[in-house]
Amino acid sequence: DAGVIQSPRHEVTEMGQEVTLRCKPISGHNSLFWYRQTMMRGLELLIYFNNNVPIDDSGMPEDRFSAKMPNASFSTLKIQPSEPRDSAVYFCASRTGETQYFGPGTRLLVL
Amino acid sequence: SQQGEEDPQALSIQEGENATMNCSYKTSINNLQWYRQNSGRGLVHLILIRSNEREKHSGRLRVTLDTSKKSSSLLITASRAADTASYFCATGGSGGYQKVTFGTGTKLQVIP
Numbered sequence: 553d554a555g556v557i558q559s560p561r562h563e564v565t566e567m568g569q570e571v572t573l574r575c576k577p578i579s580g581h582n583s584l585f586w587y588r589q590t591m592m593r594g595l596e597l598l599i600y601f602n603n604n605v606p607i608d609d610s611g612m613p614e615d616r617f618s619a620k621m622p623n624a625s626f627s628t629l630k631i632q633p634s635e636p637r638d639s640a641v642y643f644c645a646s647r648t649g650e651t652q653y654f655g656p657g658t659r660l661l662v663l
Numbered sequence: 664s665q666q667g668e669e670d671p672q673a674l675s676i677q678e679g680e681n682a683t684m685n686c687s688y689k690t691s692i693n694n695l696q697w698y699r700q701n702s703g704r705g706l707v708h709l710i711l712i713r714s715n716e717r718e719k720h721s722g723r724l725r726v727t728l729d730t731s732k733k734s735s736s737l738l739i740t741a742s743r744a745a746d747t748a749s750y751f752c753a754t755g756g757s758g759g760y761q762k763v764t765f766g767t768g769t770k771l772q773v774i775p
Contacts, residue, residue: 594766645706651696651708652706654707656705
């Protein structure tokens with residue numbers, strides 16, 4: 553299995569632009585998580601999907617952030633408009649049982 | 664706020680020594696997990712201990728859990744340079760959702 557796949561791996565954009573991060577979970581995993589990691593705030597859970605349905609989006613910072621999971625094999629996290637404070641590493645993780653499997657992350661820099 | 668708080672924040676040891684990291688948490692849990700993160704990578708699951716367990720071993724890893732003190736420790740024996748990474752505890756809550764909350768991490772450096 554290829555593991556959790558994220559794209560792009562690196563993204564540099566200008567403030568105000570729309571950013572879309574993509575995730576392909578491990579086949580057969582029914583839970584998907586989006587996290588954001590920064591030096592200041594550590595690892596923060598943004599949103600959790602179970603069977604493609606958003607269960608907990610209390611960590612989504614504000615309305616500029618949105619996430620979708622149209623099917624079991626694909627999810628997106630969108631930031632529109634992006635701001636410099638959104639600069640972070642964004643991880644997607646999928647889960648079977650109690651263990652989460654993390655993707656390699658997308659390093660986002662908003663100038 | 665973060666559920667888990669690791670201690671120390673950073674640890675530097677010589678290769679071959681043991682490394683001990685601690686995690687404290689605030690609310691009741693179903694399980695506690697430890698993850699490792701190498702620089703620039705995603706987190707990798709190491710070990711899970713359930714709330715009714717007190718100790719668990721996996722290779723050079725030993726995890727203890729004290730639910731009365733709401734704390735856990737991760738011991739890495741005979742450390743190697745390749746163990747250099749950040750280590751996070753993650754607590755799994757009770758109930759149907761079982762939300763997992765990650766701690767702040769301990770940065771371990773093993774000097775060859």
